[in-house]
Amino acid sequence: MSTSKIILGTTAGLAISGILGILFAPEKGSVTRKQILDKGCDYADDLKSKFSDLAASITDKIQSTKEFAQDLTQEAKTKFDDAKNDVNSSSSNY
Template sequence: MSTGKVVLGTVAGLAVGGILGILFAPEKGSVTRQQILDKGNDYADDLKSKYNGIAETLKEKFQAVKNDAENIAQSGKAKFDEVKNEINRPAANY
């Protein structure tokens, strides 16, 4: 099971449990609605925070892969230029 599915299932379970707990609590309707709204906002903030963390991690990994690819390309170009010079050097001696 992927980590994303586990996190989503956990968040959904917490949300459902929190809402059911509030709905069955002996409070006035207006108080219960406010509590549901507060819990929903808390869950939304938590989800945004996790999303931002994942997005930042992916951005960092993408940048690292991009840097590695640029280094490999530069190394390949340098090796190509070196081989090209080796081939042209003997031809210039004739």
């Protein structure tokens, strides 16, 4: 099972159990609704934070891949230029 499915299942389970715990608590309706709203905001903030971390991680990986491709391109260009110069110098010897 993939990690994202496990995280999603765990988060959903925590949210449902939190809401059920609040609903069955012996509090007034207004207090219970406030607690549900607060828990929902907490979960939303946590989800936003995790999404931001994921987006930053993806951005870093893209940047790293881009830099690797640029380095690889530069190395290939240098080797091509060296080979071209070798061919030119070899042909001038004949």
